[in-house]
Amino acid sequence: MPLEPLSQKEIEDRLAELPGWSLDGDRIARSYRLPSHFAATAMVVHIAQVQEELDHHSDLTLGYNTVSLTVHTHTVSAVTERDFALARRIEDLAPGHGAD
Numbered sequence: 001m002p003l004e005p006l007s008q009k010e011i012e013d014r015l016a017e018l019p020g021w022s023l024d025g026d027r028i029a030r031s032y033r034l035p036s037h038f039a040a041t042a043m044v045v046h047i048a049q050v051q052e053e054l055d056h057h058s059d060l061t062l063g064y065n066t067v068s069l070t071v072h073t074h075t076v077s078a079v080t081e082r083d084f085a086l087a088r089r090i091e092d093l094a095p096g097h098g099a100d
Contacts, residue, residue: 005078014084021087027072028083030090032099034065043067043097050089056082067099 006014011028015021021030034040044062047069051057058071071087073080 003073003076003080003082005073005076006080006084011079018084018087018091021091023079024070026078027070028079028087029068029070030087031066031068032094034067034100035098037064039097039099040065040067043094043099046093046097047090050093051086054082054086054089056086058086 011023015023015028018028018030020032021028023029032040032043034043040062044060044067047058047060047067056073058069061068069090071083072078073082
């Protein structure tokens with residue numbers, strides 16, 4: 001089954017369920033603040049594990065105590081349901097790293 005880009009309305013509806021996430025052009029994006037550089041690094045590794053599991057990868061940026069992501073489906077250059085599945089998994093793991 002081919003991946004289909006979500007409509008603007010579908011994106012807005014899904015973003016309403018993911019506080020902190022926003023639309024950034026043709027991507028969804030989120031930044032997290034963590035208690036330390038080590039916690040931020042651990043979160044990046046955890047996100048990488050999830051991305052491998054889902055075979056869907058985001059662009060990750062590691063700062064001193066921040067992690068920023070942008071997610072879109074490269075094959076269709078748009079936001080798809082796969083992007084929101086990854087975002088939900090990241091939201092689930094973030095509190096365990098002390099992210100806000």
